[in-house]
Amino acid sequence: MRVExxxxxxxxxxxxxxxxxxxxxxxxxxxxxxxxxxxxPPRHPLLHEAARACPVTAITVHEP
Incomplete structure (x- = not known):
């Protein structure tokens, strides 16, 4: 998993x-x-929630 x-x-x-x-x-x-x-990270429960919380969608979670 990669976070950008x-x-x-x-x-x-x-x-x-x-x-x-x-x-x-x-x-x-x-x-x-x-x-x-x-x-x-391992599948952290807050990772996708943090990406969704971004008001300008600047966070991308790349799943393998």
């Missing part, structure tokens, strides 16, 4: 980090980024 954040689309709302703080953080510019272990 479109940094051109991200507006830094932070909904992903609020929904799944163990999977997402915000960088110094306030933009979302998946935490390193989120690149290949």
């Amino acid at each position: 954040v479109d940094r051109d689309r991200c507006i830094g709302a932070g909904q992903c980090a609020l929904t799944a703080p163990t999977l997402f953080t915000q960088d110094d510019d306030g933009l979302s980024e998946p935490l390193p272990r989120a690149s290949h």
Whole structure:
């Protein structure tokens, strides 16, 4: 499983980090980024919820 954040689309709302703080953080510019272990997480129950919480759909979850 791979998590991708479109940094051109991200507006830094932070909904992903609020929904799944163990999977997402915000960088110094306030933009979302998946935490390193989120690149290949087991089926974390909040992963898809965090992607859905993004107001500009900047998060894509690629399933194998």
